Amino acid sequence: MLGLYFHIPFCAAKCSYCSFYSSPTSVAQMDAYTAALCKKIQACQSETIDTIYFGGGTPSLLGGSRLAQILNAVRTQFTLADHTEITVECNPDSIDRPLLQALHTAGVNRLSIGVQSAHEDELRLLGRRHTYCQAQSAIKLAQSYGFDNLALDLMYGLPGQTTAMLLESAEQLLAFQPAHLSCYGLKLEEGTPLFRAHPILPEEDEQAETYLALCRMLAAAGFEHYEISNFCRPGKRARHNSKYWDFSEYLGLGAAAHSFYHGKRFAYPQDTEAFIRGNIPVLEEPVNSFDTRAEYIMLRLRTAEGLCRTDFEQRFGDFSPIEHTLLPLQAHGLTICDEAGCRLTERGFLVSNAIICLLV
Numbered sequence: 001m002l003g004l005y006f007h008i009p010f011c012a013a014k015c016s017y018c019s020f021y022s023s024p025t026s027v028a029q030m031d032a033y034t035a036a037l038c039k040k041i042q043a044c045q046s047e048t049i050d051t052i053y054f055g056g057g058t059p060s061l062l063g064g065s066r067l068a069q070i071l072n073a074v075r076t077q078f079t080l081a082d083h084t085e086i087t088v089e090c091n092p093d094s095i096d097r098p099l100l101q102a103l104h105t106a107g108v109n110r111l112s113i114g115v116q117s118a119h120e121d122e123l124r125l126l127g128r129r130h131t132y133c134q135a136q137s138a139i140k141l142a143q144s145y146g147f148d149n150l151a152l153d154l155m156y157g158l159p160g161q162t163t164a165m166l167l168e169s170a171e172q173l174l175a176f177q178p179a180h181l182s183c184y185g186l187k188l189e190e191g192t193p194l195f196r197a198h199p200i201l202p203e204e205d206e207q208a209e210t211y212l213a214l215c216r217m218l219a220a221a222g223f224e225h226y227e228i229s230n231f232c233r234p235g236k237r238a239r240h241n242s243k244y245w246d247f248s249e250y251l252g253l254g255a256a257a258h259s260f261y262h263g264k265r266f267a268y269p270q271d272t273e274a275f276i277r278g279n280i281p282v283l284e285e286p287v288n289s290f291d292t293r294a295e296y297i298m299l300r301l302r303t304a305e306g307l308c309r310t311d312f313e314q315r316f317g318d319f320s321p322i323e324h325t326l327l328p329l330q331a332h333g334l335t336i337c338d339e340a341g342c343r344l345t346e347r348g349f350l351v352s353n354a355i356i357c358l359l360v
C-alpha cells in the first residue's frame, strides 16, 4: 500500500550541523502552507494508504490544529487501512499539552522525538534548542497522553564524544522504554556553522567501536537492528521509512518532498513560497535499468534482510555476480550469504559504502 509523506520545512532556529531544507517561519506562512498542503491532498487520486509521516524541519512546530487539519483532508481524500501508522516528528521544545491532545484526537499513533543526546554540552555544541531535562519532560508528557509508540533519535561521532558518553545517553533513553531508536553518525556538511568551526571528530576506528558497542547494548536490551541506523523492539519497525528501503511507493507533498509513485521519482523544489503558490513537482531523470539496480542494491543492503535472491532475480535476473562478490567477504565477518540471499553484518554496515562500490 501507499505511504504519504508531508514535509514541514519550518524550524524555530537552525541547528549548527543541519543542512536539511528548513527555515524560521511566521503564523501567516504556516497557515498558508497548511492550506496549500490541503489543496494538494484534495487534488490527489484516491487510494488506500497505510502509513502517513510528517517529517521536516520540525512538524511539531506547525501545531496540533494545523496537523489535524491536514489529517482531516487526508481522511476525506484517501482510504486509511486498518492500523495505519501515523508518525509526527517532534522536537522536545515544541511538545506541549495542546499539541499532544490535538495529535491524540487526530489519531496520530507514533511520535519521533529528536533527543540526540543526554549530555547538555553535546546538545549545546549541536545548537539544539532544548536541554536534556526538557527532552525528559517531553517524553514523560507524551507517554502520559498514551503515546507508547515512541521513536527516539540519538547522534554519535560528536566532537569529544567517547563510547562511554554515547552509551550513557543510550542508557538514559532506554529507561523510557522506547519502541524504536535511531542512531545517526554526525556528518560535517559544508556550509553549516559546525563545519566552519572545524571541530575534531573522533577517529574512524573509534567511531566504529562506538557503533558496535551501541549495537551490543541494544541487542542485549532486546532491540532488533533492522537497518544501519535503526533499532526497534520486536514488531515496532518504522513502517513508513521501511517503504524507502524495500522499494515500496510513497507520495510526498510539501516543499522539498520526494516521491516514488506509479513507478516515477519526482520532487517538489526546495521553495516554500513556490509551494504555497501551488507549484508542481519536478520529474527526476528517468533512471535506466543499471541505475535502478544500483539503487535497489544500495537501499536493500542498508537492511538486516539485505538482498533477497528470489526478489532480485525477479527484478533484474542473475544473482550469481552479486553472490560471487559478497561471498568472499563472509570470511572477514562482513557479509552472510545463504539460500535466502546476501546481507551485511554489523561490521559490514560500517564499510557498506565500500561494499556497495564493489557491487555497482
Ligand code: SF4
Pocket: 010, 011, 013, 014, 015, 018, 019, 020, 022, 056, 057, 058, 091
Ligand atoms: S530541528 Fe532538525 S531540521 Fe530543524 S534545524 Fe535542527 S536538525 Fe535541522
